[in-house]
Structure formats: structure tokens, C-alpha cells
Amino acid sequence: MxxxxxxxxxxxxxxxxxxxxxxxxxxxxxxxxxxxxxxxxxxxxxxxxxxxxxxxxxxxxxxxxxxxxxxxxxxxxxxxxxxxxxxxxxxxxxxxxxxxxxxxxxxxxxxxxxxxxxxxxxxxxxxxxxxxxALHPQANLLSVGRKRYAHLSIADNELSMDSNIPWGVDSLITLVYMDGKYSLKTCDNRILSNDGKLVMENGPNTSFTLELKSGKLAFKDCGGKYLSPTGPTGALKSGRCSRAGKDELFELEESHPQVVFQAANKRYVSIRQGVSISANQDDETDMETFQMEIDKETKKCMFRTSGGNYWTLVTHGGILSSATEVEENTMFDIEWLGRRVALRANNGKYVCTKKNGQLAAVSDSLGDQINPLMCSTGEDEQFVLKLINRPILVLRGENGFVCHHKKSNTLDASRSVYDIFSLLFSDGAYHIKSESYSFWYVSGSGLVCTDGDKPEDFFFEFVEYGRVGIKGQNGKYLRGDQGGTLMCDGCRVDASSLWEH
The missing domain is CATH 2.80.10.50 (Trefoil (Acidic Fibroblast Growth Factor, subunit A))
Structure with a gap:
């Protein structure tokens, strides 16, 4: 837990x-x-x-x-x-x-x-x-001894184990598996070396043997020493210990999607002013970041603040960040509108942005219907949802991970190993880039190809717990076909077109 x-x-x-x-x-x-x-x-x-x-x-x-x-x-x-x-x-x-x-x-x-x-x-x-x-390799890393989480400290140029909560893009850790060993990759694509330095290239000093101790994980380096947090910031590097004690043990915790919302007034939704939720900020901080938690049964979504509270519907349709537990009024339906989303509260009303920036669930409809893949402006019930804690992307479907095909420009969707891709946000859509700096695109036959010289829009729909549907410009969903090839021809979101991310 x-x-x-x-x-x-x-x-x-x-x-x-x-x-x-x-x-x-x-x-x-x-x-x-x-x-x-x-x-x-x-x-x-x-x-x-x-x-x-x-x-x-x-x-x-x-x-x-x-x-x-x-x-x-x-x-x-x-x-x-x-x-x-x-x-x-x-x-x-x-x-x-x-x-x-x-x-x-x-x-x-x-x-x-x-x-x-x-x-x-x-x-x-x-x-x-x-x-x-076999678990999805992107997670939050918890030190058992310090009860603190790893995050990338740009100022100290290290992976620090001093966060009380795993919040924001800096807390994302990607485990890279190669030849029976694991490396730890930060959100900016650097790799942890056993001396605590962050480097760009994999090598013997960045490769760790993963050991299991009482259900916890320990990382042993090429010299037989274990990673542990050191000093006041908990800088992660190999210590002197050749045996794993409590200080050398870690847990992996699931990394929920964390997002920011931009309202029709072009300002970010925030809790900076207290428990009221208003679209009144021009920058993205922890106060404008919300964790999406999708209920496994109802598929409804809860939004948690960095302080641990949930958005909740209150009297007269107001939306506050005052709930400490999940209940009916903390659950929202998300309608995916291509570049925009709409939120419907437990009272059946759509959440809109009032003239003063405050959010309230008081609208009966979304107004005029829009083309789901086109940009729309001036709609008070529509928001741009931006995923902020997946700058690098690993996808796993029902048959395995997504990986470059060895002999072509297509992608396999049934591999036991994975490739890491870059995810770039573009006004409610996303561009997916390969390590070769070329872009994903969908061919006329529905094949997903990786050698594009210009970006193509993909639309992410977080429709189930831990899984996302990805729609192409053709209005179809990415899915793995029977031969294991990644296609963009799915007509609906189902087991074949849902992806752990």
C-alpha cells in the first residue's frame, strides 16, 4: 500500500x-x-x-x-x-x-x-x-527507509529521494531492461549511473541487477554494491553496502496521469486561491496540476490535487477542492471531443467557466456541435486537457509492448521488450516521435509508420483505469492486429485498442 x-x-x-x-x-x-x-x-x-x-x-x-x-x-x-x-x-x-x-x-x-x-x-x-x-516500466520510485519518492533535481543534477508525494513530470522513472539488467531513466532521457551522475549513454555503470527482498526491490551495481539514498537530499547512488538492508529497498508505485486544464479564457485551472477551483493562472505549477484517477467500475474520473484533496460538486453547482474521500460528487464523466474535453458532474450538468474564472457545473449542453477533430474556441464548457507526466512514452497492449519492427518502418504491438518514444503536446493533440527523431503517422492502409518527416496529430482518451485509447486523424483507434502489427483502424475502444501508458 x-x-x-x-x-x-x-x-x-x-x-x-x-x-x-x-x-x-x-x-x-x-x-x-x-x-x-x-x-x-x-x-x-x-x-x-x-x-x-x-x-x-x-x-x-x-x-x-x-x-x-x-x-x-x-x-x-x-x-x-x-x-x-x-x-x-x-x-x-x-x-x-x-x-x-x-x-x-x-x-x-x-x-x-x-x-x-x-x-x-x-x-x-x-x-x-x-x-x-512484466509490469509497465514507468512508475514512481519509493524509498522504503526514507519513505520519500525519487524525483529529478535539475538544480543538483541528481535523482533525489526527498519528495513527500510523487508529483509532476520530475517524479516519473522509466525502467529500461537490457540483457537481464535494468537502468533507471529520468523524464529528460538521462540514465542514472552508480556514482549518482546522470548520463546520456547506457553502460556497465548504469546497469543494475534487480533483486527481490521481502517483496521489495533492490538494485545491485556492477561492483556488487546497492543503490541507496545518501545525504540530506537523498541523492540516489551506490553506497558501501554489499548487502541490502532497509535503506537499499524500494517499491514501485503506479504513476497515474497528471494533467493541466486550460479553459476557454486561455487560462489554467488552479487551486492557488484556496479550495475554490478557478481558471485564472497563466503558468503551470503544482497548483495547476491534477491527478486523474479513473474508477474501475463506473469509468468515471476523480481529480486529485497535490494536497491530496478531490474536486467535488457542492451546492448550486459549485466545484471545490475540498473532498478528502471519494464519493458520488467527486466523480465526473469525461467527454472526449478531439482537441477538447468536457466534464459532466454528478448533477448531470456540464462544468463551465464563469466570467470570473470559477468552475461550476451549471450547463445543460455543450452548445453547438463541433467537428470532434477540429479546434473550437469560445466554448465555456470545453477545456484543453494536457498530459504533463509522460514526456517519454511506453505503450503496452493486450499482447505485449509496442516496439519498432526490425525490418520496416512499422511497429510491432506484441513484443516482450519495448521502445521508448517522445510525446509532444500540440493544442489538445499529441505528436509521437521515435528515437530517430522521425514522427509517427498513419498510412493510407491504416498502418502506423515511424519515419514521418512532419508531425501528425494523435488524440489520447483516458477511458479506463490505467489505460488510454489513442485516435488518429482518420478517426480510428490504434490497435494491434492478429499478426502483432500496430494499426490505426479500430472502430471503438476495446481490449485490442486500450494501452497501458
């Missing part, structure tokens, strides 16, 4: 890679397991559950069944509720790999291809597994 109530600790999901570079796989047919997967897709993803009172762990497959071993070393993955045979211990190795030991029988789990067992009395190469995180 979060220490600040703004985010939730992420459940650890991962793939396990054996010594033959194959992933542990849970088959749907017969609940069988093997080590034959060549990449990490749905069948290769496992969720870690830990006994709160011990170091015992359980491994749950994508089917909701638990890995188990009997007294003869036979491995299965059928149990819907974990029993004694599902209890394992993680025995960490110096290189960061895991050995999984059956708790009741003290044997080690390993093997290759179809021949898996849990009968080895000692740990050999075939009993070692490398962990490849």
Missing part, C-alpha cells in the same frame, strides 16, 4: 527465464507448465504473492492457478487456492538469478522445455531463473 494515499504499490509480475534463455510458460490446456517460451507474452507472465508473516512466496499464472510441487518433484499449476505444495522460497544468487526451493520438500525447481521438476537437492544451472519484470 502507498504511504501517501495517492498511488498504490504495484503487484510484481514477471517472466522467469531459465539457463537456456526460455521462459517459464503456463499452458491453458491441462494447466501444464514448460520452459519453452521464446518471449514474454501472456502465458509467460507470473504474479508474485507473499506470505505476510514469512519469506514464503506463491507464483500465480495468468490463469489464476498456482505453481506447485509434490513430494516426488512433479510440477503442476492447477490449484485455484494455494496449499502447502504451492509454498516456495526464493534463494537469491550473487548474479541476481533465483533458485526456487519447495518449502515442504526442500528440493529445487528447474529443468528445460517439457521436462520440469522440483527434485534437485542442489542448485545447478538448470535450477536458476532470471527475473524479467
Amino acid at each position: 502507498s504511504t501517501n494515499g495517492i498511488s498504490m504499490a504495484l503487484k510484481l509480475q514477471f517472466g522467469l527465464i531459465n539457463s537456456e534463455n526460455r521462459y517459464l510458460t503456463a499452458e491453458a490446456f491441462g494447466f501444464k507448465v514448460n520452459a519453452s517460451g521464446t518471449s514474454m507474452k501472456k502465458k509467460q507472465i507470473w504474479t508474485l504473492e507473499q506470505d505476510q508473516d514469512s519469506q514464503v512466496v506463491f507464483l500465480r499464472s495468468h490463469l489464476g492457478r498456482y505453481l506447485a510441487s509434490d513430494k516426488d518433484g512433479k510440477v503442476s499449476c492447477e490449484e485455484e487456492v494455494p496449499n502447502t505444495d504451492c509454498r516456495f522460497m526464493i534463494v537469491m544468487q550473487p548474479d541476481g538469478r533465483w533458485a526456487l526451493q519447495s518449502v515442504p520438500y526442500l528440493r529445487y525447481f528447474g529443468g528445460s522445455a517439457e521436462y520440469l521438476s522440483c527434485f534437485a537437492q542442489t542448485i545447478g544451472e538448470s535450477e536458476l531463473w532470471a527475473m524479467h519484470l
Whole structure:
């Protein structure tokens, strides 16, 4: 659980890679397991559950069944509720790999291809597994010891662990996976070195082995030392410790979208004047930044301030930032209008900007209908919504991550590795740029291509918890087709056209 109530600790999901570079796989047919997967897709993803009172762990497959071993070393993955045979211990190795030991029988789990067992009395190469995180790699990083969050400190040119809350673009951390190790990338595309410096190029000093300690993460550098916060600002760098204690442990917390709103009067919505919410500012600070939290069941949206309060509907349609808990009046429907959005409060009225800048839910309609992909001005019920904490973008769909195709200018949408793209805001739309500095565009056949010499508009719709629909200029949504190619031909937002971001 979060220490600040703004985010939730992420459940650890991962793939396990054996010594033959194959992933542990849970088959749907017969609940069988093997080590034959060549990449990490749905069948290769496992969720870690830990006994709160011990170091015992359980491994749950994508089917909701638990890995188990009997007294003869036979491995299965059928149990819907974990029993004694599902209890394992993680025995960490110096290189960061895991050995999984059956708790009741003290044997080690390993093997290759179809021949898996849990009968080895000692740990050999075939009993070692490398962990490849499957969660979305963009998150907030919490120091367990200091109970503070990482943020990019431009003034000190460091990654500082001294934020009480993970607020704004500076708090976004991207984990970059390469050859079994991880790097920490800041929002400005620099990479943390083990000496605390931020550099542009990856190398041995920026690559860390990810270790699991009591459900928390530790980052071990190439010299066997661990990252930890140091000094008054909590500058993140490798310390002297070759063992991970509390100061060397971290949690990853989900990074909700954080946005600013610009009203029809061209001014930003703010709480700078107190609990009242008014469009009366010309710059973007924490007071103009709001965290979007989407309810999983109703799909309605809550807007949280940097102080932890929510927008709420009050008497006579007023909107204040005075709610401390989620309830019906803190929930808003968002209507996506291309370059603009409209908000409808719990009273059924649209939120509009009054002449004095204050927001109030008093409008019955949006006025004249507009072309959803064209700019509209002068509409008091319409706002420009700007996402501010995703300057770099990683997308994961139902079949995997979005990544450059190896042999063409298109994109794969079913990869276990990901590419990082730049996201540029443009008057309610977004331009997506590749590392080669060329832009995404949609071809006449609906293919998403990456070699454009000029930017093309895409429209982001945050319609579900943790997921976004992305619409092209053709009015269609990005989706991964059956062959894994990224297309812009989806007619609606569904599982194939929703993206973790």
C-alpha cells in the first residue's frame, strides 16, 4: 500500500527465464507448465504473492492457478487456492538469478522445455531463473527507509529521494531492461549511473541487477554494491553496502496521469486561491496540476490535487477542492471531443467557466456541435486537457509492448521488450516521435509508420483505469492486429485498442 494515499504499490509480475534463455510458460490446456517460451507474452507472465508473516512466496499464472510441487518433484499449476505444495522460497544468487526451493520438500525447481521438476537437492544451472519484470516500466520510485519518492533535481543534477508525494513530470522513472539488467531513466532521457551522475549513454555503470527482498526491490551495481539514498537530499547512488538492508529497498508505485486544464479564457485551472477551483493562472505549477484517477467500475474520473484533496460538486453547482474521500460528487464523466474535453458532474450538468474564472457545473449542453477533430474556441464548457507526466512514452497492449519492427518502418504491438518514444503536446493533440527523431503517422492502409518527416496529430482518451485509447486523424483507434502489427483502424475502444501508458 502507498504511504501517501495517492498511488498504490504495484503487484510484481514477471517472466522467469531459465539457463537456456526460455521462459517459464503456463499452458491453458491441462494447466501444464514448460520452459519453452521464446518471449514474454501472456502465458509467460507470473504474479508474485507473499506470505505476510514469512519469506514464503506463491507464483500465480495468468490463469489464476498456482505453481506447485509434490513430494516426488512433479510440477503442476492447477490449484485455484494455494496449499502447502504451492509454498516456495526464493534463494537469491550473487548474479541476481533465483533458485526456487519447495518449502515442504526442500528440493529445487528447474529443468528445460517439457521436462520440469522440483527434485534437485542442489542448485545447478538448470535450477536458476532470471527475473524479467512484466509490469509497465514507468512508475514512481519509493524509498522504503526514507519513505520519500525519487524525483529529478535539475538544480543538483541528481535523482533525489526527498519528495513527500510523487508529483509532476520530475517524479516519473522509466525502467529500461537490457540483457537481464535494468537502468533507471529520468523524464529528460538521462540514465542514472552508480556514482549518482546522470548520463546520456547506457553502460556497465548504469546497469543494475534487480533483486527481490521481502517483496521489495533492490538494485545491485556492477561492483556488487546497492543503490541507496545518501545525504540530506537523498541523492540516489551506490553506497558501501554489499548487502541490502532497509535503506537499499524500494517499491514501485503506479504513476497515474497528471494533467493541466486550460479553459476557454486561455487560462489554467488552479487551486492557488484556496479550495475554490478557478481558471485564472497563466503558468503551470503544482497548483495547476491534477491527478486523474479513473474508477474501475463506473469509468468515471476523480481529480486529485497535490494536497491530496478531490474536486467535488457542492451546492448550486459549485466545484471545490475540498473532498478528502471519494464519493458520488467527486466523480465526473469525461467527454472526449478531439482537441477538447468536457466534464459532466454528478448533477448531470456540464462544468463551465464563469466570467470570473470559477468552475461550476451549471450547463445543460455543450452548445453547438463541433467537428470532434477540429479546434473550437469560445466554448465555456470545453477545456484543453494536457498530459504533463509522460514526456517519454511506453505503450503496452493486450499482447505485449509496442516496439519498432526490425525490418520496416512499422511497429510491432506484441513484443516482450519495448521502445521508448517522445510525446509532444500540440493544442489538445499529441505528436509521437521515435528515437530517430522521425514522427509517427498513419498510412493510407491504416498502418502506423515511424519515419514521418512532419508531425501528425494523435488524440489520447483516458477511458479506463490505467489505460488510454489513442485516435488518429482518420478517426480510428490504434490497435494491434492478429499478426502483432500496430494499426490505426479500430472502430471503438476495446481490449485490442486500450494501452497501458
